[in-house]
Amino acid sequence: MAIAKIFYNKSIIVVSLAKNEKGGEMKKLIAIFGLAVSVFMNAAKEDLNHSTKILVDFIVMSPEKQGLRIINEELSNEQLVEFSGVSEKFHDFAKPVIQERTTRQKAVFEQNVKGDVLNLSDGDINYIFPGVFKGFGNLKILEFPGNKLTNIAPGTFDELVSLELLDLSRNQLNNIAQGAFNGLRKLKSLYLDHNELEKVDPEVFKRLGNLITLDLQNNKLTNIDPNVFKGLGKLKWLRLEGNKLSEGNKKALREALPKNVNIYY
Numbered sequence: 543m544a545i546a547k548i549f550y551n552k553s554i555i556v557v558s559l560a561k562n563e564k565g566g567e568m569k570k571l572i573a574i575f576g577l578a579v580s581v582f583m584n585a586a587k588e589d590l591n592h593s594t595k596i597l598v599d600f601i602v603m604s605p606e607k608q609g610l611r612i613i614n615e616e617l618s619n620e621q622l623v624e625f626s627g628v629s630e631k632f633h634d635f636a637k638p639v640i641q642e643r644t645t646r647q648k649a650v651f652e653q654n655v656k657g658d659v660l661n662l663s664d665g666d667i668n669y670i671f672p673g674v675f676k677g678f679g680n681l682k683i684l685e686f687p688g689n690k691l692t693n694i695a696p697g698t699f700d701e702l703v704s705l706e707l708l709d710l711s712r713n714q715l716n717n718i719a720q721g722a723f724n725g726l727r728k729l730k731s732l733y734l735d736h737n738e739l740e741k742v743d744p745e746v747f748k749r750l751g752n753l754i755t756l757d758l759q760n761n762k763l764t765n766i767d768p769n770v771f772k773g774l775g776k777l778k779w780l781r782l783e784g785n786k787l788s789e790g791n792k793k794a795l796r797e798a799l800p801k802n803v804n805i806y807y
Contacts, residue, residue, distance in 0.1 A: 686708075694717075707731040715734065732755070735761070751773060759781045
């Protein structure tokens, strides 16, 4: 019996098909693919739109150049990494493309380093590849304001062990994964203002024990778990203006944080 598995993130659907032990017939696989997508799209049609892409696992995609073309031309950087784990065959196709894009991005970063500062303000960067900062261990200031980042993946900044200031303001961040700031043990200032954040993972700042300034103003936060700031023993400045926090939540935050922390609502 052929198996169809579906992976999706509202802008792309990947259908992974597996043959039975005897090999199966391609017609049966294609039929199951069509049925699976039909059922799935009916179930999720409220979340899908005209820009949704459907990719069939490369059992059906042939010849190989067609699969590579779709990966190169149709998948965004974030989608490419996210779906590289869909199947072994998909990963094999995606891996060299990820490596090529990472190398290209790293070259751009290297060209913009001046001493211990990397300034990439007001550009079109929409994704930072994990591992791209390998060799940037002496960097102290990283400025990314005014780009198009929507997500920060776990371990993105792991290699930046000397970093003291990270500016991700004026992007389009709607998600920061747990572990995104792991490795930033020396970080003193973190700017996340003027983004699209609606919530903050309770563990996301856990290892930032040297953080002094945290700027979250002008996001879309309506409630912040006071435990988010647990472990920030050196925090002095917390900016939360321009959010929609309730008076009850503001009070809870004030009670949870030391009195010497300056909070701005």
